[in-house]
Amino acid sequence: MTSFDDERDLAELKARLHGQFDPVLTEPIPARMYLRHPAWLDYARAAILVTLGVAIGLALPLLEPRSAPVVATYSPLPVRAARAHLVYAPEVRHPVEVDAKEQDHLVKWLSKRLDVALTVPVLAREGFELLGGRLLPGPEGPVAQFMYQDASGKRLTLYVSRSRKGANVTAFRFAREGNVSVFYWVDRDCGYALSGEVDKPTLSRIASSVYRQIEP
Amino acid sequence: MDFELIVPYIPNLRRYARALVGDRDGADDLVQDTLERAVRKFHLWRPGDLRAWLFSIMHNVFVNQLKSRKTALHVEIDEEMIAAPMPTATGSDVLDLQRALDRIAPEQREVVLLVALEDMTYADVSRALGIPIGTVMSRLSRGREKLRRAMDGEPAQAGLRVVQ
Structure with missing residues (x-):
């Protein structure tokens, strides 16, 4: 068999497999996948604690990661942001869901899902271009992640989740999760976290720029 | 909650x-x-390709x-290994591919x-x-060859024939 035939044959197989099995992708996920076993029940309980924890945590004037025992089952904003960074930043083929080429659509879509008008900061002066963004599930609802990349391929992610009504605004804070540095803050509408495997002064400079663009 | 990170991959799984x-x-x-095990073992995941993990x-x-x-149903192994065609399948092409x-x-x-999927x-x-790339390639080519022959109408075993 020639390599051309072989490729055509593989393409045909792919098409048939996708034709038959792609409908599974959009089937609703059965509830038992979350709830059949105790491990999953723990998650349901955790979700309730998360809601409580977030309400109480955000009501505290100073939101420190892992400070209040009641938020023990809930990963704080910088931790969630750093983990999301670690999952998606190394992705070679699918770093983002919507490419920066469709920036208008991206911003509209994520703004609609988060129910808040989002601003995408421009970081060209800091040497980073927008790659695009994606929607992620968060403990309280949808979360947006924007990804940036510099000329050397280094990536930063900006994680944006809605804050609760009446949440206290927090100042700029720094956290480190493994190799990932995170600057984060909470304003009236949203919590923001900028993550990257870069040194603290650099990230601080970029985070200040993000902050200035988002909080005019 | 690590589960949040896994959720986006559920449809593909x-x-x-x-x-x-x-x-x-x-x-x-x-x-x-798989999900339960992933949640239990999440601390073992090292940053990288979560999908492959x-x-x-x-x-x-x-x-x-x-x-x-294999151990529980020693006698019935052949029937067990050859899963029954999906009863909900429609059209002969679909049945053929699944079969x-x-x-x-x-x-x-x-x-x-x-x-391919x-x-x-x-x-x-x-x-x-957890196998070498050479093994991936040989299994792929043998698997595709077998699949092609099966779809090209190599006679099915009597017990597998679908009555329509």
């Missing part, structure tokens, strides 16, 4: 499991066991299921599906299944 196992309930059991867990669960089935998949060896079926590179498959 389900699609792959459906093709691998054949019937909906068996496939969803496989996904369920999840598929490697599914592979281990799948292999264990095959093994336990053909069911008839290739599980380790070849895994490679064929990861490459999940669009993984040989390196991804090698990581997910």
Whole structure:
């Protein structure tokens, strides 16, 4: 068999497999996948604690990661942001869901899902271009992640989740999760976290720029 | 909560499991066991390709299921290994594809599906299944060859014929 035939044959197989099995992708996920076993029940309980924890945590004037025992089952904003960074930043083929080429659509879509008008900061002066963004599930609802990349391929992610009504605004804070540095803050509408495997002064400079663009 | 990070991959895990196992309930059991194990072992995940890691867990669960089935149902192994065609399937083409998949060896079926359905590179498959790239390539080519012959109407065994 020639390599051309072989490729055509593989393409045909792919098409048939996708034709038959792609409908599974959009089937609703059965509830038992979350709830059949105790491990999953723990998650349901955790979700309730998360809601409580977030309400109480955000009501505290100073939101420190892992400070209040009641938020023990809930990963704080910088931790969630750093983990999301670690999952998606190394992705070679699918770093983002919507490419920066469709920036208008991206911003509209994520703004609609988060129910808040989002601003995408421009970081060209800091040497980073927008790659695009994606929607992620968060403990309280949808979360947006924007990804940036510099000329050397280094990536930063900006994680944006809605804050609760009446949440206290927090100042700029720094956290480190493994190799990932995170600057984060909470304003009236949203919590923001900028993550990257870069040194603290650099990230601080970029985070200040993000902050200035988002909080005019 | 680490579960949040895994959720986006559930649809892909389900699609792959459906093709691998054949019937909906068996496939969803496989996904369920995979998710539980992933949550338990999440601390072992090292930043990198989460998708490949999840598929490697599914592979281990799948292999264990095959093994336990083998010991539990020693006598019925042939019938068990050749899963029944999906009763909900429509059209003969669909049945043929599912049936053909069911008839290739599980380790070849895994490679064929990861490459042709999940669009993984040989390196991804090698990581997910814990086998050398050379083995990925040989299983892929043998699996595809068998699949092609099965779909091209190599006579089915009497017990497998679908009565319509």
